[in-house]
Amino acid sequence: MKVISLVPSITEALFDLGLTENEIIGRTKFCIHPEEKVKNIEIIGGTKNLNIEKIKSLKPNLILANKEENVKEQVESLKEDFKVIVYNTETIEDNYYLVKNLGLLFNKEERAQAFNLKVYEVLHQTKLKSSLKAAYLIWKNPYMTVGSDTFIHNVLSEIGFENIFKNTTRYPEIQVEDLAEAEVIMLSSEPFPFKEKHIAELKEFYPDKKIMIVDGEAFSWYGTHIAKCENYFKELIADFND
DSSP: OOEEEOOHHHHHHHHHHTOOTTTEEEEOTTOOSSHHHHTTSEEOBOSSSBOHHHHHHHOOSEEEEETTTSOHHHHHHHHTTSOEEEEOOOSHHHHHHHHHHHHHHTTOHHHHHHHHHHHHHHHHHSOOSSOEEEEEEOBTTTEEOOOTTSHHHHHHHHTTEEETTTTSOSSOEEOGGGGTTOSEEEEESSSSOOOHHHHHHHHTTOTTSEEEEEOHHHHHOOTTGGGGOHHHHHHHHHHHHO
16 A cells, blocks of 8 residues: 555554555655654645645555645545545544544554544543633734634543633634633644743733643644643643642
8 A cells, every 4th residue: 555644643643553654655744753754755745735746656545635734626636546535633533533444444453443542541531620711822923723623622622621712613813802711821832833932922911821832733633643642731731730
């Protein structure tokens, strides 16, 4: 099987399930895990600007894509020549079936099930003692957050945070004033690379609020990634449960 992955977290999951560089023949420039293995794989552009001709030249048997991360028109054009599977992962349940499906596709059912069980274990063991109202920011200029139909929202909910923008969808733009209700403001490390200076900027508006940088991969990378974030989530939650 010659596979091209158009999704960073799916690329990581394929390696976690036991596929090799001989099977994964193409990836995006954002597919960065596992670093020592992806460096040997052909880059076929970014998630939103695929190099269609390069993909064609690699002659894959299968292309794996995601409804949100890839551009529909590009995916549709690839479907004319190749088998393409498009996943849509918004909930933890969706994630379960994504990993299970990958396991079935590549005869890695046992490893897939082990990762799925670990994801549930990590989320079950790391919960807030009492719910906290949270705002999770993914972008600056303009500020953007997450609505209820996103994977990030579902991970937040699983570990006990109440997303104050749960009545919105996708990734709405917001103003600083809209953060007033939040007890904690989370600044994601990706896609916008929030830094300490951005905490200071928000502290000028909300000096008494808890404002923190969080690991964007832990909250947004579906597939197998959460299974490896046990210590991160435990430390995060301990910060609030003390």
